[in-house]
Amino acid sequence: MSTPIAPEVVDHVHEVARRARRASRQLAQLTRGEKDAALLALADAVDAATAAVVAANGEDLDRGRASGLSENLLDRLTLDADRVHAVADALRQIATLPDPVGEVVRGSTLANGLQIRQVRVPMGVVGMIYEARPNVTVDAAGLGLKSGNAVILRGGSAASSTNAALVGVLRSALEAQGLDPDAVNLLSEGGHDAARALMTARGLVDLVIPRGGASLIRTVVTESTVPVIETGVGNCHVYVDGSADADMAVRIVTNSKTHRPSVCNAAESLLVHRDAAARVLPGVMAELAAAGVTVHGDEDTRGYAETAGARWVPVTPEDDDTEFLSLDISARVVDDLDAAITHVQEHTSGHTEAIVTADRDAARRFTAEVDAAAVLVNASTRFTDGGEFGFGAEIGISTQKLHARGPMALPELTTTKWVVEGDGQVR
CATH class of the missing domain: 3.40.605.10 (Aldehyde Dehydrogenase; Chain A, domain 1)
Incomplete structure (x- = not known):
């Protein structure tokens, strides 16, 4: 009591x-x-x-x-x-x-x-x-x-x-x-x-x-x-689909994580489709390394992170649910869209989730199945904001x-x- x-x-x-x-x-x-x-x-x-x-x-x-x-x-x-x-x-x-x-x-x-x-x-x-x-x-x-x-x-x-x-x-x-x-x-x-x-x-x-x-x-x-x-707790994910444009994915992941890491709409988790890993992760890891981000990654991400000079530590189950609010990000390679959606649904805080994809069907499935206050397609999680949405100042983000x-x-x-x-x- x-x-x-x-x-x-x-x-x-x-x-x-x-x-x-x-x-x-x-x-x-x-x-x-x-x-x-x-x-x-x-x-x-x-x-x-x-x-x-x-x-x-x-x-x-x-x-x-x-x-x-x-x-x-x-x-x-x-x-x-x-x-x-x-x-x-x-x-x-x-x-x-x-x-x-x-x-x-x-x-x-x-x-x-x-x-x-x-x-x-x-x-x-x-x-x-x-x-x-x-x-x-x-x-x-x-x-x-x-x-x-x-x-x-x-x-x-x-x-x-x-x-x-x-x-x-x-x-x-x-x-x-x-x-x-x-x-x-x-x-x-x-x-x-x-x-x-x-x-x-x-x-x-x-x-x-x-x-x-x-x-x-x-x-x-x-x-x-x-x-x-x-309001507020933001364990936000960026999922890079197999069809994603590599340059777009690098820009969105980097902006989502590093633009202002201490706020609730910053990305805390990165998921990359196995088919996109070789195209996307070298560029992503290079940008994260340059920004001083520590990657809490699975073994599939380790080689890319170390080659790029990024600090890599093994991801833990606790990391999957952590709102870091710092220059840290969890990162995993997933087999397909279903695995990505399942992971997001198990660990989302209901704030903001994003997909990077050139596949309209994948975008439709992601926006329909992911349960969050904001779901973004091919855009940074940092846009979930009253000012950016044209509402003026916000009093909070309801989850x-x-x-x-x-x-x-x-x-x-x-x-x-x-x-x-x-x-x-x-x-």
Whole structure:
């Protein structure tokens, strides 16, 4: 059994949630023009505070290095001036997107004259529990504002100074626009108890979204009494089919693994059809070696890796299920498409899977049989991203099947309401 949550922490989180719920009622009434004007004001405020945000981020980075954070986690944590500007620009992009609130999903007029329509409405209060990704702080606030939701943020301790600086800027900018600053809230105290109190504040919080590693997501999913959307863990595969163009395969595998290895849409596993191995693996291994990737491979890949100068270690069953988030990749040669699909289905985390092939039938089978939020044909796994899909900033990538799946943007932060209008009808 879990230890009881400190009563003072529960009281604090519940008070924050009550204030957020009050703010959500104001947000639900805003027009698109009002929300977009506020988003642009928030973006300008973040840009104006760049120096202060970078300084606060420096405090987090110093603590992270002192505590032995890995380079990949430090990269996720880092906000330099260019990244702060990119975060502000994400708010401006959200302002250009259609407002989902009020959209009519479906509707009709019944035989008795009743007019019924299903419309999108805000969730209300959304809790975010996440790790060392301070850009999530601003993305969540912007997406929450545009979709009419108040947000309660519980970021990881590694980014505490950065998150406090960013939320301070956002709350001040909201207040300057005449909006309730409790539309954006940060739980900066209470440690893990604050996260537990947030995920059990049923009736005050409408939805919790965890964003981080497997352990964090598993904890939130299993302990939360508030509805949860599961996100993020990405054991993504690239399967190179027997008919694949070798140059294309090299580009896609290299980009999928090395473009930014610390994120959830980076490739962690490589499968190569036996008929393509001699054509594809020399080039793939040369590029992986140049990038410093360690190949956790089977014996069929060993010779190619060693010839190319890549570091090769024997693959283990645990490697097949590992989200490395580093310059490591598992690699196997498989006999055919069936073997590739079977392997993917046994080890997928349901995030993103890719096939490289010139065979349309193979592509159709792969997309039909592989069960994941995104299945890509002849493209890098790095494209599974709300911005790349044209959704603007994303609040996460859902790996579950109910309500939302894949990159989650504005529509996924709404629910629906039935509105029925009559002129005196009775049943």
